[in-house]
Amino acid sequence: MKSILIVITMGKEAFPRINSLLHMTQVLAQQKDTKVELLLLGPGVELLRANQKSSPIFSEAFSQLRQIGVDIAACAVSLEAFGVPVEQMLPARVVKGAVEINERIDQGVRILTF
Template sequence: MQSVLIVITQGKEAFQRVRSLFHMSQVLAQQEETQVELLFLGPGVEWLRSNQRSSPLVAESLDQLRRTGIDIVACEVSLEAFGVEENNMLPARKVKGAVEMHKLIGQGFTVLSF
């Protein structure tokens, strides 16, 4: 089994880049014996705001990624730092970003950071 952690630290200014990362994540997850986790960290948590003009498109993309088997997670420290409140947030499992990365690296995940 190959396991990949994709860390998104790019904020909303990188719309096209992050949309490409969503596509890349899906392609990876469709490979046999491949597990993918997508972690929003730092400014990357801005993608999870549910009250923005692009939110419906992002929500649809994240739903599609979940259906492919990708685990969508967000750093709770970053969410707080960037003011992303739970009542204005797209669905994601909340974790402590550094702890999650450390755990997954220990499990042999390859980390790709963007």
């Protein structure tokens, strides 16, 4: 089985690119024998802010990804740095981003960063 970790470091200002990335993530996750994880890091954690104008769009996209088995995680340090309180974010696992990336590298996971 192939494993891919997609790391998004772009914030909501890159909305068209992020939409493309979320679609690409969905397509990859639907491939046979492929496990996909999504990590939001740096400005990317702003996509999880539940109280913004684009929240319904991101909420729906993340929900669809979760339904097909994509694990969605957010960096705890980035959440704090960008002022996104855990209680005001869309559902995601909270992790230490650098540790998560390092563990995936040790496991031989392919890392894609955007």
